[in-house]
Structure formats: structure tokens, C-alpha cells
Amino acid sequence: xxxxxxxxxxxxxxxxxxxxxxxxxxxLLGVNTRDSLDAVIAEVLKSHGQPDLILATxxxxxxxxxxxxxxxxxxxxxxxxxxxxxxxxxxxxxSLKTIAARFGSDRRHIIKGGWQFILLxxxxxxxxxxxxxxxxxxxxxxxxxxxxxxxALITLHHHPVDIGTDWMANIGLKNREDFWQLVDRxxxxxxxxxxxxxxxxxxxxxxxxxxxxxxxCIQFTSGSSKFSVEDLAPGxxxxxLQSSGxxxxxxxxxxxxxxxxxxxxxxx
Numbered sequence: 001x002x003x004x005x006x007x008x009x010x011x012x013x014x015x016x017x018x019x020x021x022x023x024x025x026x027x028l029l030g031v032n033t034r035d036s037l038d039a040v041i042a043e044v045l046k047s048h049g050q051p052d053l054i055l056a057t058x059x060x061x062x063x064x065x066x067x068x069x070x071x072x073x074x075x076x077x078x079x080x081x082x083x084x085x086x087x088x089x090x091x092x093x094x095s096l097k098t099i100a101a102r103f104g105s106d107r108r109h110i111i112k113g114g115w116q117f118i119l120l121x122x123x124x125x126x127x128x129x130x131x132x133x134x135x136x137x138x139x140x141x142x143x144x145x146x147x148x149x150x151x152a153l154i155t156l157h158h159h160p161v162d163i164g165t166d167w168m169a170n171i172g173l174k175n176r177e178d179f180w181q182l183v184d185r186x187x188x189x190x191x192x193x194x195x196x197x198x199x200x201x202x203x204x205x206x207x208x209x210x211x212x213x214x215x216x217c218i219q220f221t222s223g224s225s226k227f228s229v230e231d232l233a234p235g236x237x238x239x240x241l242q243s244s245g246x247x248x249x250x251x252x253x254x255x256x257x258x259x260x261x262x263x264x265x266x267x268x
Contacts, residue, residue: 009241009242009248010239011050011052011053011241013053013238013239014056014213014236014238014239015056015216016058016194016195017059019033020060020061020062020071021033021061022065022068028062028217031218031259031261034071036254037075037217040235040236042254043235043236043254051081052112053084053110054079055119056083058089058156060072061095064091064095065095070099076105082104083103084108084119085100086122086155087123089124089129089130111147111150114150114244116143116153120136121136121156122156122158128171129158129173129174130171130174140154141185144186144188151244151245152190153190153239154189155193156173156194158196160210161176163199165199165222165223165224166224166225167225167227168196172196190209190245190247191208192209192210192211193213196212198218199212199219199220200212200213200222200251213235213237214232214251215234216236233254235251237249238250
């Protein structure tokens with residue numbers, strides 16, 4: 001008797017917007033960002049176990065310090081897999097690249113489990129909004145053209161679509177039309193994933209799943225016209241990817257994490 005060998009799905013963890021700081025007591029709107037990341041990691045291990053790949057999708061540090069990035073690398077030591085980091089608007093590129101390279105987390109194209117992962121840098125130094133330089137678009141096109149049969153996940157920090165939150169309308173990806181014109185040429189793209197908006201978001205566009213995820217620290221109020229945070233627990237996104245291109249995904253939160261959120265702030 002012969003039995004069919006079933007290949008388990010590739011397990012991918014997205015952690016985004018931890019806003020870590022050099023100071024161990026560093027807090028964002030009353031939430032200690034190291035403690036909240038610790039709570040999220042504990043929840044991952046309890047609810048899902050070990051991933052096969054971690055995507056850390058920007059605003060990794062609030063203060064841009066090398067120490068903050070070292071803290072991130074230390075915390076990710078709880079996992080036995082590789083991680084890949086991209087920059088957000090709060091990150092300091094040189095410091096991030098220095099520490100990411102030291103821990104092998106500076107890869108921007110990864111092939112794993114029958115999928116390709118393309119990590120784009122949408123950060124613009126000194127600006128909150130995002131933009132993909134011509135070199136980034138060329139990189140994306142080149143990788144997609146090289147593996148036309150392989151399902152692809154593209155990730156960047158800034159939102160490339162309208163999310164219905166007025167105060168964030170002008171701080172997303174500025175040249176989104178260029179991005180989508182490129183993506184539309186490649187039907188193997190299954191997922192576009194981002195951070196930045198500190199909330200769960202889901203859309204479908206031309207057969208591509210568009211996804212954003214909660215921050216590992218504070219959460220912005222969905223659909224708000226002005227800056228607003230809501231009392232939701234920090235969280236993460238989990239994927240299970242089949243080599244066929246099929247996948248499942250869910251958002252989970254560290255509901256046991258106790259915090260007192262400063263909801264009076266007008267910014268972060």
C-alpha cells in the first residue's frame with residue numbers, strides 16, 4: 001500500500017509597527033512597546049507555535065536607534081526561523097540596515113515553500129508618506145518576471161489603497177498607480193501586505209488579496225476622520241501558504257496584555 005505524502009503549508013508570521021526604543025521604559029501613548037511586543041510573541045507561540053518565516057514590516061523603531069533594532073533581533077530569537085525586515089517612516093535606514101545585516105534579516109527576495117516574497121522599501125527619509133523609487137519598481141518587476149509560475153507575496157510599509165481613514169489619506173503610498181500598473185502585469189501575485197495603519201484591513205483587487213494588520217503596540221481607530229486610537233490589544237497576522245497559491249490568514253491579538261492607553265493624544 002502506498003500513501004500520499006502531504007506537504008504542510010508554509011507558516012508565515014507578520015509583525016508590524018513595534019515602535020521599539022533604546023530606553024527599556026519607552027512607551028507610545030502609554031503602552032510600553034517592548035512589553036507589548038513580548039506579549040504578542042508569547043501569543044504567537046501559544047496559539048500557533050513556530051513560523052517558517054517572519055516578515056517585520058516597518059516602523060520597527062520609534063527612535064531609529066541601533067539599540068532598538070538590537071532589541072528586535074533579541075526578541076525574534078524566540079523563533080527558530082529567519083526574519084526579513086523593511087523600513088517604515090519612523091525608521092532610520094542606516095541603523096536598520098546595519099543591525100538587519102548582522103542578523104541576516106536584510107534579504108529582500110525570499111523563495112520558500114513554493115512562494116516568493118518580495119520586500120519593498122517605501123520609506124522616504126524625513127517624510128511620513130511612502131513612495132517606491134524607480135529602482136524599487138524595477139526590482140519588483142525583475143523578480144516577478146524571473147518567477148512567472150510561482151505565487152508571490154509583496155510586502156511594503158505604506159498602504160497602497162484608500163483605507164477609509166481620512167487623516168491617513170495623504171500618508172500612504174504616493175505613487176500607487178505606478179505600483180498597481182506593474183502588479184497588474186503579473187497574475188501570480190496573490191497577496192499585497194502592509195503595516196503603517198495600525199489596524200486590520202482587507203480588500204480584494206483583481207484577484208489579489210490586500211491585507212493590513214494590527215500593530216504590536218497601539219491601534220488606530222478604523223474609519224476615523226482625525227487621529228484616534230482605540231483600546232484594542234496588540235496583535236499579529238498569521239499565514240498558511242500552499243505551494244498551489246492557495247492560502248489562509250488570520251489576525252490574532254494578545255488579549256491578556258494589560259495596558260492603559262492614553263487616548264487624549266493628537267499624534268504619535
